[in-house]
Amino acid sequence: MSYITKKMKVHRNVPTLDATFAALADPTRRAILARLALGEATVMEIANPFDMTQPAISRHLKVLEGAGLIERRIEGAKRPCRLAPTAITEIDQWLGMLRQALSRNYDRLDDVLAGMQTPKRRKKK
Amino acid sequence: MSYITKKMKVHRNVPTLDATFAALADPTRRAILARLALGEATVMEIANPFDMTQPAISRHLKVLEGAGLIERRIEGAKRPCRLAPTAITEIDQWLGMLRQALSRNYDRLDDVLAGMQTPKRRKKK
DNA sequence: TTGTTATATAACTCATATATTATATAACAA
DNA sequence: TTGTTATATAATATATGAGTTATATAACAA
Numbered sequence: 255m256s257y258i259t260k261k262m263k264v265h266r267n268v269p270t271l272d273a274t275f276a277a278l279a280d281p282t283r284r285a286i287l288a289r290l291a292l293g294e295a296t297v298m299e300i301a302n303p304f305d306m307t308q309p310a311i312s313r314h315l316k317v318l319e320g321a322g323l324i325e326r327r328i329e330g331a332k333r334p335c336r337l338a339p340t341a342i343t344e345i346d347q348w349l350g351m352l353r354q355a356l357s358r359n360y361d362r363l364d365d366v367l368a369g370m371q372t373p374k375r376r377k378k379k
Numbered sequence: 380m381s382y383i384t385k386k387m388k389v390h391r392n393v394p395t396l397d398a399t400f401a402a403l404a405d406p407t408r409r410a411i412l413a414r415l416a417l418g419e420a421t422v423m424e425i426a427n428p429f430d431m432t433q434p435a436i437s438r439h440l441k442v443l444e445g446a447g448l449i450e451r452r453i454e455g456a457k458r459p460c461r462l463a464p465t466a467i468t469e470i471d472q473w474l475g476m477l478r479q480a481l482s483r484n485y486d487r488l489d490d491v492l493a494g495m496q497t498p499k500r501r502k503k504k
Numbered sequence: 505t506t507g508t509t510a511t512a513t514a515a516c517t518c519a520t521a522t523a524t525t526a527t528a529t530a531a532c533a534a
Numbered sequence: 535t536t537g538t539t540a541t542a543t544a545a546t547a548t549a550t551g552a553g554t555t556a557t558a559t560a561a562c563a564a
Binding site for chain 3: 308309330
Binding site: 271272275276278279280281284287288290291292336337339342345346348349351352353354355356359360 | 401405
């Protein structure tokens with residue numbers, strides 16, 4: 255029996271996780287986040303170390319902002335960026351499900367191993 | 380002053396995080412993982428709830444396996460899949476950096492707020 | 505005002521990803 | 535053996551994504 259009874263249409267209406275994971279899938283964007291982990295920075299400060307044009311970086315920043323991974327303020331002509339907490343929280347929540355499942359599997363493995371010692375015994379770890 | 384002195388070529392030589400985040404960016408694949416969190420399942424068992432063809436699901440499973448998110452055994456003609464722990468661990472490690480930075484920012488905010496009470500006090504930038 | 509700096513947007517190219525249908529392979533059942 | 539089930543692969547169409555150059559806008563400095 256399946257965990258769901260009817261055909262499942264994948265809902266694209268939870269764009270946040272899509273956007274966040276997609277944003278993190280790009281190494282340039284992860285490098286930008288690593289940079290911002292050191293502190294706030296303007297677009298040009300971020301762009302400088304990269305072998306890439308400023309428009310390319312601007313697009314990456316837009317993606318990161320859309321994913322809730324960074325925030326930007328306006329300071330004259332500059333747009334300093336910094337890390338935002340929201341997306342990380344959401345990711346952690348979702349990963350929690352997998353972590354739990356994996357730890358349950360681990361417990362089950364312990365059961366199996368324990369069962370090999372004392373067969374026919376059902377044990378909880 | 381920049382945190383790195385010369386132009387930075389983004390290294391594509393850490394394919395694991397790329398692959399893992401990219402795998403998680405797809406809602407179908409996240410739904411598959413959610414299914415597997417309930418326990419091992421064969422390809423057809425996984426495919427059934429989805430409004431999508433079997434080859435499409437097979438490809439998704441290949442992506443998930445390539446990302447280290449699932450493992451598969453061979454059992455006759457069936458290929459049961461289950462969650463794998465490796466990718467999650469790696470993600471957690473990487474996210475750790477962001478979490479740390481965010482909590483430091485939070486502490487700094489506390490400093491700022493504290494500084495507002497007692498002005499002229501030295502602020503750590 | 506004029507020129508310069510900081511950033512964003514548009515138009516375009518090229519590569520990659522996702523889905524489909526059709527088909528191949530391998531195990532199983534009769 | 536033959537037919538059926540379980541899964542994978544190939545060929546293909548279409549969409550999306552990341553980079554480029556050129557240009558627009560807005561703030562700043564002189």
